[in-house]
Amino acid sequence: MRGRLICAAVLLAACGTEQSAPPRHGEPRLRRLLGRQYTNTVEALLGPEAAAVAKPPADIASRGFEAIGAAELAPSDMALGAYETSALAIAEAMVVDVSKLPPIIGCTPSGATDLACFDTFVRTFGRRAFRRPLAEDEVARYVGLTVTTAGRYHNAYAGVAYAIQAFLQSPYFLYQVEIGEVDAERPTRKRLTDYEVATRLSYFLLDTTPDDALLALAEQKLLSTPAQIRAAAEELLSRPAAKGALQGFFRERTKLRQVAALTKDPAVYPQFTPALAAAMEKEALLLLDDIVWTRDADYRDLFTADYAFVDAQLAALYGTAPVALPGQFEKRTLPAERRGMLGQAAFLSIEAHPNSTSPTRRGRHVSERLLCTDIPPPPPDVNTQLPMPVPGMPRTMRERLAAHTASAACADCHRRMDGIGLALEHFDGIGAFRATDQGLPIDATGEVVDVATFDGLPGLGALVRDLPDLHRCWVRGLYRHATGHIEADGDELALVEVDKSFGEAYRVKQLLLEITVSDAFRFVDNVDSVDNGEGK
């Protein structure tokens, strides 16, 4: 792969024409709005009462990303039923008080046959719902629907409500539709249209639909050049919603959403309560917010920060200076043994068992989710049973897991997981510090296989923060989330440039901008240009 990239980038001419196909961008795919994007969009179009009853089907991850699932998988009957039910509930919520409707319609209908008003409504609302102006046949279709259903109820607002219900189920609403225009300079690819760029930008950076201002830029063709896109993206990143959108990505990638549904054994962890779980999730997001938005600081601090935002419960769990007001989160200096997001109770609890730690899960998380290194599957028919505890003979987790590495079949892969996770053994299954395991001293030395050995969580954080794989993985993760596909070789070429500029200062805001202006974001493959000898 690396060899091919160099070939494509540097030696294109010298590589010969036979074997070196030109680099390609990802194929354009219809990409369904994620659930939160659907709900945010309903709120932007119709207000909070509508958003309160919006109930999209659950997102499904594919290849590790919900955005990729949204671009690869077809919705089931039940998913489309859920959209229909949700759209109907929204329509019903809209007519609870029809006096609120005229601003959305753009006029006040004089009656169930006010075609002029319906036309205004379909054009203005439809443009916002489809994120582009409607074609005339589409206007006719939705005006027709409005008239038909208004007539059935003898009520203009009923017609409007069913038109809204239909708009909210149209594939032009449910999917980010990216057709593009052939790039005259490189016909193997298509440039996203200005409206498509507006949509991609807005859902990536804000998790919601482009607003009227952004659509106006698209209409004026002011989202065509990298400089124009950069200016628009900078403006979007100044909005409060940008914080929530990055949190959405971060919550998915780091599994933070699972904290609220964790079960912990109260006999082992009596401190664990729903309130503590909620505080764990909030703490994790506050550190992200602080580094990315408040301080616009080096994102590598996520792994080495010597401070945390804690409430009274977490202050007690971590042993920081106390926080007096319940529910209040304050910045506190951490004890020397705890650093960064891998020292957060959220991560340490999610990747643990209900009654014990799990070095294997913790290590797998670091390897797969932070370093993008897949762990090979376990071999078939291997006895997974660990040695039974013997009463009166306590053993540490490290001693129990020695069975993983004693067996040749398990050793190579388990070293890649356990080698990392065992270094976190000073933190129990809900992230509290412990000096001993079963009364025995803890050996917290660790290893990132093929990279380096280290000591304990501070050692892990210090090592991980400077690993090229960490940065590469973070950039690829954001990109896959932004576009719904694994980078193709042409995308990868562009992302290597993004990596370089990110590596200058490691600022996430800057990275988000660089992604949006890169060719990998602005172009898609022109599938029709592939000459495979079979025609299209």
Added chain:
Amino acid sequence: MPSLKLSRRNFLRGVAGGATAVVALPALEAMLDAHGEAHSDGSPIARRFVCFHFGNGYTLSRLVPATEGPDYQLTVLLTPLANVKAHVNVLTGFANKHADRITHHEGMAGMWSAHPFIHQGGLNSKFGGPSIDQVVAARLGNATVFPSLELGCSKRVSTDEGPTMQFMSHKGPDQPMPPEYNPRAVFARLFAQPPPDDPSRPSRVNALDAVLEDARALKAKIGAADRVRLDAHLESVARLQAQISALPPVCVKPAMPAADNVDVGGLEPMEDVARAMLDLMVYAFACDLTRVSSFMLSGGVGHTIYHFLGTLAEQHVLSHDPTGSAVPLNRSIKWNIEQYAYLLEKMQATPDGAKTLLDNSVVILGSDCSEGWSHAIDNMPVLVGGGGGGMLKSPGIHTRSKNDRNLSDILLTCMRTVVPDLESVGAAEMRSTTVVSEILR
């Protein structure tokens, strides 16, 4: 405030509370032939097809009966079947022949589709072909308002290894069929339609007409892979229109279930949800709203905790330690078989023509491993409940293969009870054209 109501639909109609006994209207006597085995016009009484899954396998030493034939003794894990033993065939020692192994995934793909999964790197995969319930549903076509139901219980399924481990039902590699986990939502979907003359019905259909036209126009502009997805989307929308237009079923509807599958104190209400889902499934069959259903009680791998059985350990972890975890692990396996037995008993108590619903159904119990501690997929046990419309042996027998017969043979046998002319199931090393004749009458 000027207000408007679009529909007389009421999602909350019905009395909240436990489900009562099934009181569906059986097919009327006058509509049946002299033997009560077919409709008077000669058309056969409907047959039903159920796939019932729980995760992480069995402990074979406590499951497999010592002897074969009809007179086998119920083992400790089979005791829940005491009341329906005559209606269950126990098959053990069958080989899931999936060649590619990444643990659990091959078990799901082999048990429920007989197509090799498509590996997507690391521990990620998707189904390589349709699951058997969807094959049967597609063959039955639009015989019922809902081609199939997908129901679930434990929500703590594996969500980070791709669609194979997350779902048991798949129309194809890129169309998983996620289950509904909330019994109240199932009730709303099946039984809470507005009255036939309600103006919302044609209006919702009109709205979907516009959606269909949008989708057809879009189809002309997109690539081949997306056209396949959009075709599936179009088909689903058309079915949705038929569901909205359908007249209410001629049967006694259940009450709105109380269970909503919301965790309490970090614990899943699995017992209530399993009962409510199985009750709804039986109502749906009795009302002929569907003839195919899958039920994923718990997923392979996953994070399900059987807290109501006195353990707070994840069952997947228990399954890796069959000796140390013997008590809680076996309790959880037995509980799963109890739920299966509950469904069979409920179906047996439900009249269907001159017979019972169970007589006219096949209900397959399967898992993604034979034994969890080794992730084994050889020596697979499968329970086949129901009479298959008279095709399956009763009283049921235990038949044992020496790990030399194809697990897919069982699937094909069961599918033939509903689709008699089905020639084969699956693909590659798992493909089968052979039935298990021992369990056929």
